[in-house]
Amino acid sequence: MKSYPAKPTWADGLVAAVFALIALALFFVLWPRQGQALTARVTVDGKEVARLTLAGPSREYTVPGLPYPLTVETENGAVRIKTSGCPTQDCVHQGWTSQAGAQLICLPNRLVVSLEGSGGVDAVLG
Amino acid sequence: VNKTVKVLTRCAVLTAMALAISAAEALFPLTVLFPLPGLRLGLANLVTLFAIARLSRGEALAILVCRCFLGALVGGSLSALAFSLSGGLLSLGAMLLAQKLPRVSLYGVSVVGAAAHNTGQLIAAQAVLGTGTVWLYLPPLLLCSILTGAVTGLAATLLVRRVPPGL
Numbered sequence: 206m207k208s209y210p211a212k213p214t215w216a217d218g219l220v221a222a223v224f225a226l227i228a229l230a231l232f233f234v235l236w237p238r239q240g241q242a243l244t245a246r247v248t249v250d251g252k253e254v255a256r257l258t259l260a261g262p263s264r265e266y267t268v269p270g271l272p273y274p275l276t277v278e279t280e281n282g283a284v285r286i287k288t289s290g291c292p293t294q295d296c297v298h299q300g301w302t303s304q305a306g307a308q309l310i311c312l313p314n315r316l317v318v319s320l321e322g323s324g325g326v327d328a329v330l331g
Numbered sequence: 332v333n334k335t336v337k338v339l340t341r342c343a344v345l346t347a348m349a350l351a352i353s354a355a356e357a358l359f360p361l362t363v364l365f366p367l368p369g370l371r372l373g374l375a376n377l378v379t380l381f382a383i384a385r386l387s388r389g390e391a392l393a394i395l396v397c398r399c400f401l402g403a404l405v406g407g408s409l410s411a412l413a414f415s416l417s418g419g420l421l422s423l424g425a426m427l428l429a430q431k432l433p434r435v436s437l438y439g440v441s442v443v444g445a446a447a448h449n450t451g452q453l454i455a456a457q458a459v460l461g462t463g464t465v466w467l468y469l470p471p472l473l474l475c476s477i478l479t480g481a482v483t484g485l486a487a488t489l490l491v492r493r494v495p496p497g498l
Contacts, residue, residue, distance in 0.1 A: 209384060210436040211488060213481070217439035220429070221477045224446050228473035235467055251461025298366045308464055310368050310456075312410070317460055 242305040242320035245284045247277065250315050259284055259303070259320075271314045284318060286311060341386070342394050349378040349398045350405070357406075361479075367471055369452050372479050373445050376422065380441055380487035383426055385494070391427075395419045414455045421451030437491065441484030445476035 247255040247268060257266055263280040265287065273290035283303035286296040289311055296311035305322030353375045361370050375398065382391035399419055403412035425447035429440045449472040456465040 209488065209491065210434070211492065212436070213438040213484075214434050214436050216432065216434035217436055217442070217484075220432075220435060220439040220442055221481070224442065224473050224477055228470040231473070232470035235470065248460075248462070293360070293362075295360070295362045295366075295368045298360075298362045299368065300366055306464075306467075308467065310460065310465070312368065312414075312456065312459065313408070315410070315460055317462055317464070319462075319464060 236306075241282055242284075242303055242307070242322055243282075244321050245277070245279065246319045246321055248317045248319070257284065268314075268316065271316065273311075273314050275311060275314055275316060277318060284309070284320065286318065289314070338390065342390055342397070345378050345382060346394050346397045346401065349375045349394065350401055352377065353398070353402055354406070365475070367475065368468060369449060369456070369472060370475055370479075373448060373476075373483055374486065376441065376444055376448070376483050377486050377490065379419075379423060379426070380437055380444070380483065381490055381494075383423075383430060383440070384437060384487070384491045385496075388427060391423060395423055410455075410459050413459065414452050417455040418448040418451035421454075422448035436484070437487045438481055438484035441487055442477055442480030445480030445483065446473055449473065449476050 242259060245257045245259060246253055247257065247266075249268065249271065254268060255266060257264075257277065257279050259279050259282045261281070263278060266277045266279070268275050268277065275289040275291070275296070276287045278285055278287040283301045285301045286299065286309050289296050291311055291313040293313060296309060299309050302309060302320065305320050307320050309318040310316070356372055356374050361372055362368070378398075379391055379395055382394055396416075399412060399415040402415055403409070422444040426440050426444040429435060429443035432439070450469065453465050453469055453472075457463055
């Protein structure tokens with residue numbers, strides 16, 4: 206049986222630093238720099254079900270045919286998942302977002318709301 | 332006591348503990364404080380860390396797989412199983428490698444496990460959602476895993492020191 210140090214060692218610090226560096230590097234590579242989003246694309250199971258314009262006064266859209274009923278709200282260039290019947294509520298907790306390239310996700314519903322700017326997506330990963 | 336019975340009982344008790352910890356953790360979702368999908372404290376990893384440090388690789392794997400299947404049976408769905416298995420197995424593999432590094436304590440092993448768990452979940456998320464854009468969440472999740480991993484590492488260090496040998 207291996208015995209472990211009781212307190213964090215410099216090697217642990219090194220491990221943490223490596224992950225922090227990887228995170229920062231990925232952040233600069235992956236993070237969208239496209240400014241304000243114009244439309245929100247709603248996909249379920251990878252298939253597009255709606256395209257919402259973000260500008261203008263508050264509008265709500267209830268996505269049909271989901272296992273857990275879910276409503277998306279758009280207002281003044283931003284979008285949020287207003288309500289969801291899913292057990293985790295992670296999607297609702299994400300709140301408003303308006304950055305092109307960003308996204309809101311409801312995993313139990315397999316739903317993704319992706320925000321797109323005028324130029325469309327910059328890169329598709331994976 | 333018969334050795335097989337002892338190992339079986341030990342694994343069963345630890346599996347039950349891991350399930351209970353997961354259930355308790357779900358009552359206090361971290362995502363309320365910090366809205367990042369997939370963010371968890373990952374305290375159930377405590378049991379895996381304990382198994383790696385004090386038991387064997389085989390027992391750690393058995394406990395992990397049983398926990399994933401029972402967890403999905405109790406409260407989840409098929410996609411929940413995909414998430415916990417992909418995250419859990421990648422995490423276990425990474426921790427078994429990290430444990431071989433010189434001078435690394437359970438803190439470091441736990442951070443590696445947390446980071447690998449998040450990566451594994453994103454692999455499942457890409458498969459389930461059918462989009463690669465989920466990888467946008469990797470940088471913030473990795474940063475958070477340094478903190479959540481350290482918390483679990485602290486708990487694991489205490490646990491491994493306090494539980495008497497020969498359990």
